[in-house]
Amino acid sequence: MSPEAPISEEAAAHAAKKAKIKAARDRMMQEKTGEKGLIIVLTGPGKGKSSSAFGMIFRCLAHGMRCGVVQFVKGSRTTGERDLILARFSDLCAFHTMGEGFTWETQDLARDKAAARAGWEKAKALIRDPENRMVLLDEINIALRYDYLDLAEVLDFLRDEKxxxxxxxxxxRNAKPELIAAADLVTEMTVVKHPFRAGIKAQPGVEF
Known part of the structure; x- marks a missing residue:
């Protein structure tokens, strides 16, 4: 058996540095022992808000956790996530598309408000059920932005009944400051580049 090659000064310094980082991380993780249901806000002008949210829904499904989805804006147009959940995971995930498309498509204020209210009633029922570990309110920030729903009512419900x-x-987009203040986790997606600006349309597997 050949003797082990000596460790270089660079490798030894690297190992010592990483050992210190690991020790600090281990101490930090030992202090993080709490668990709670989170209010998570994904907002901002960049792409990825719903994509990130559905990533968490699929994580829940992978753990066998019950969950629910209410879509406040997206209409009847097919999406990959909805088709997959309804086809494969309908026993674990209730999926409700309550919107009728973007506001510039419906052009009917009363109809948009009624759709948002119906979505919120469905959302409250899903959230009240303690068997549901995660409930996604997809594009609810748009309904709140246009005052289709009362922000105070939503905040009071999340505080008192969740x-x-x-x-x-x-x-x-455009999450209300009061909602951001009430949330436990907030991520804002920014735009660096987007293919739409270069004339590329929404494509399956990327946008829907």
């Missing part, structure tokens, strides 16, 4: 271990995810 079960303690239920995660609620709220997506959409």
């Amino acid at each position: 079960p303690p271990m239920t995660h609620v995810v709220l997506t959409g």
